Amino acid sequence: MRTIVVGSRQSALALTQTGQVIDDLKKLCQEHGFEFEFEVKKIVTKGDRILDVTLSKVGGKGLFVKEIEQAMLAGEIDMAVHSMKDMPSILPDGLTNGAVPRRVDPRDCLITLDGKGIDDLPQGARVGTSSLRRSSQLKAYRPDLELEPVRGNIDSRLKKLETEGFQAILLAAAGLYRMGWEDRITSYIPADICLPAVGQGALGIECREDDEELLKLLALYNDKESEMAVAAERRFLGVLNGGCQVPIGAHAILVKAPEEHTLAGQNVIQLTGMVGSPEGDVILKETLLGLDPVKLGEEVAGKLIERGAEKILEQVKEID
Structure with a gap:
């Protein structure tokens, strides 16, 4: 043994x-x-x-x-x-x-004490997050919010919601699910507002x-489906040479290609990638379909590079 x-x-x-x-x-x-x-x-x-x-x-x-x-x-x-x-x-x-293994919900979620969702938070509400990716996209969606850093494990961050005057905190839904704390989730942040981190969930x-x-x-x-989706996201990240310190998000799922697409009717990977500025004033997104996860990740990254993603990432690194 x-x-x-x-x-x-x-x-x-x-x-x-x-x-x-x-x-x-x-x-x-x-x-x-x-x-x-x-x-x-x-x-x-x-x-x-x-x-x-x-x-x-x-x-x-x-x-x-x-x-x-x-x-x-x-x-x-x-x-x-x-x-x-x-x-x-x-x-x-x-x-x-x-x-x-089989992926769980990759979305970000909002935890509030009063049950308010992202659209219902008051003007200037203090929202805690440890992620530049989340704060960049939330600033783009709600520029009035005060996004402030909050570190620590899930439990300590949940406690800080009650003890440090935050109106809300942002967390990955997957961690709460795995801890059996999904009842703490007030609402989920749709991926079109906040793309998750590469591999989240x-x-x-x-x-x-x-x-x-x-x-x-x-x-x-x-789990083959999860492996393919994550491989596309990770290749996207690898081409952009990004890490925790830059606002990069990606989400891949398996879908059937629409009739108007060259891969019509086939089961394909759909990858959406995002690069944003720290202040959320620039958010670049691109969605493509493909069969090869590695090639697809490279193509989506390439499209964003053509639109100026590398310039944004260089500026972020200079700020750091």
Whole structure:
């Protein structure tokens, strides 16, 4: 019996997600005859240690995964469960993403104490968010709102809604679902108002690329539709070389191509990508259909680059 050591951040959400994945993998082991046991090893990441400044000032993607990946490469752990939106678009040599389980709701959501939705918030309402992507798009939709940074885990951010005078906070719906706190959601923010982060709502199961035994199990856990959608989004992000510190959003779904499209009637990936300025005065969006997720991600990124996306991203980096 082999023991698979699973690295996890110490937050309640990370441990909950890891526990849920381990439960699913144990069932697959029983069904398919894998002789694995699972053990969790907690790891503190840079993103967990630095809580007094916004994510955009700390650094880019990798804040919540780097130490975990180092432990995997050193053989201290065998796999890790990541929120896909925390994963850099390029993984270190020797590591691979073994599975993308079925994605849950990728939308952002609004939590308020009085039940007001985004259109009902009073003029100048204080709204907490740790994300430049969210604040950029919300400023474009409601320029009157006061968007202010709020860091910490989901629980502490929910408490800050009550203790620090916010009228609302913005969070990823997926985290609340996984914690069993979906009843706290006041309303969902439609994707046409606020495109989610790349990979939001999806998990990535990372392991060493030479661990053939574990990869066979993870292949059974992979959800092909979720994998294709996330691959398109991540390639889009990779071309733009974006991270947590820039306002980039993307959302891919599988649809049937309309009659007027060259791929009419086929099942295709629909990818919408967004690049915005920090103040929300410029929001660039593009939607394309395609069969190859990697090529589609490159095409949508290319369209936005043609419209000036790189200039916006350079300006954001200069501000940082």
